[in-house]
Amino acid sequence: MNKNLIFKILGPAFFTLTLFTEAPEKMEIEAFRLIGITIWMAIWWIAEVVPIAVTALLPIVLFPTAGVLSIEDTGANYGHKYIFLFIGGFMIANAIQKWNLHRRIALTIIRILGSSTERIILGFMMATAFLSMWISNTATTVMMLPIGLSVIAQLNDHPDTVKNENKIFGKALMLGIAYSASAGGIATLIGTPPNMILAGFITDNFDVEISFFQWLKIGLPISIVLLFFIWFYLTKVSFKLEKTSFPGGKQEIKGLLMEMGPMKKEEKRILFLFGATVFCWITRSSLIEPLLPNLDDSMIAIASAILLFIIPSANKKDKLMNWKDAVSIPWGILILFGGGLSIAKGFEATGLANWLGMQFDLFQSLSLFLVLALIITTVNFLTEISSNMATTAMLLPVILPLGKSMGVDPFVLLTGATLAASCAFMLPVATPPNAVVFGSKMLKISDMVKAGLLINVFSIILILLATYFLLPVVWA
Secondary structure: OOHHHHHHHHHHHHHHHHHOOOOOOOOOHHHHHHHHHHHHHHHHHHHOOOOHHHHOOHHHHHHHHHOOOOHHHHHHHHHOHHHHHHHHHHHHHHHHHHOOHHHHHHHHHHHHHOOEHHHHHHHHHHHHHHHHOOOOHHHHHHHHHHHHHHHHOOOOOOOOOOOOHHHHHHHHHHHHHHHHHHHHHHOOOOOOHHHHHHHHHHHHHHOOOOOHHHHHHHHHHHHHHHHHHHHHHHHHHHOOOOOOEOOOHHHHHHHHHHHHOOOOHHHHHHHHHHHHHHHHHHHHHHHHOOOOOOOOHHHHHHHHHHHHOOOEOOOOOOEOOOHHHHOOOOHHHHHHHHHHHHHHHHHHHOOHHHHHHHOOHHHHHOOHHHHHHHHHHHHHHHOOOOOHHHHHHHHHHHHHHHHHHHOOOHHHHHHHHHHHOOOOOOOOOOOHHHHHHHOOOOOOHHHHHHHHHHHHHHHHHHHHHHHHHHHHHHOO
16 A cells, blocks of 8 residues: 555544544543544644645644634634734745845855855855745755855865865755754744744743744854854864865855846845844834834734835836735745644643643653753654654644643743754755755765764754753743
């Protein structure tokens, strides 16, 4: 039987089993059915037998049918306020890409930093990470790949060494682009979907808002430290280059910038709007809220998106964005976000979260540090074979009752798991950026596993220390 077909059948089979089986002691029948639905979704998410966004739509049909939530309560999760923050962010990102501003930013950063092989790689990584803070890491990687390949072509083998310097540099640069795309996404609330899933989950369960600036205080330090470790490890250890000079590399970047010509009016207008949006996100609580107390980050994002359809382009006939540009944003991520929140709401409404909390007696004897280490490690390696969005959506509702049963601050466990979901560096299937650079044919799976394993381990240690020691201080 076809493997894909087995998983297609296996998912609904688990749910069907809960319809004809008695629930465990002290568990409501609706909670038992929710377990079946969650397992169904987990199997389909991990095996990807259908697009993950399609799997995320299952609660709309199954929750009302199984008595987990009404259709009104289920549907409300797909219109959560953080979904509109994502929509606004995606609109701005699309405008940046439409007018090639992201390419100019990337080339400028690389030109400033690049003068040797190591600094060229650092320039590419910093440009990729910065763009991934605001733009899809997949789109960023796709954009950076041809630029990277054109620079690799400029490097000739060093005549004094038997090593193929061009090949080694190419591998280091390709992995640097992919890994920095993941590291950069950690920095901001809109940088990667798991961050937004966590923010929505915490808002719904604790009535506490994680603002853009609040996330920046924990995400940015982790992102910067991880980025520089990756650069050091790739250039000094994993793919050590004997040749440091880079003949023609900087000239290639200058040539690509010259091809773009001077900055267009559209680029300037988008850059100003983008800068103003980020400024408002960062200063909202300190400067803006006293004047506009009901303003939040989602409203700022949507206001900026609306302005993109009002501000004219240079020819004054068209606007910076039209609806054709807007419909290309990744709507699937928004649907998955709603599906994840639906699962979380179901855990709370059916009492499943409390029931799970009572089953975690074993963990009550363990220290928070050890449990946090186990969660981060598990999530880190689980996301090597499954979507980081789906992993986060599945695990947060389970981790919350664990934290409550231990009598510890669940924010630490939840944030640790979310950050770990963005740190899969070993396999091409782990994240889209890994798959994109693997498609360059410059890498073998063994190259990625060899380089990614230690980076995975470092990211586990970094996230563990940051969430255990830094998070309580910056989120106090």
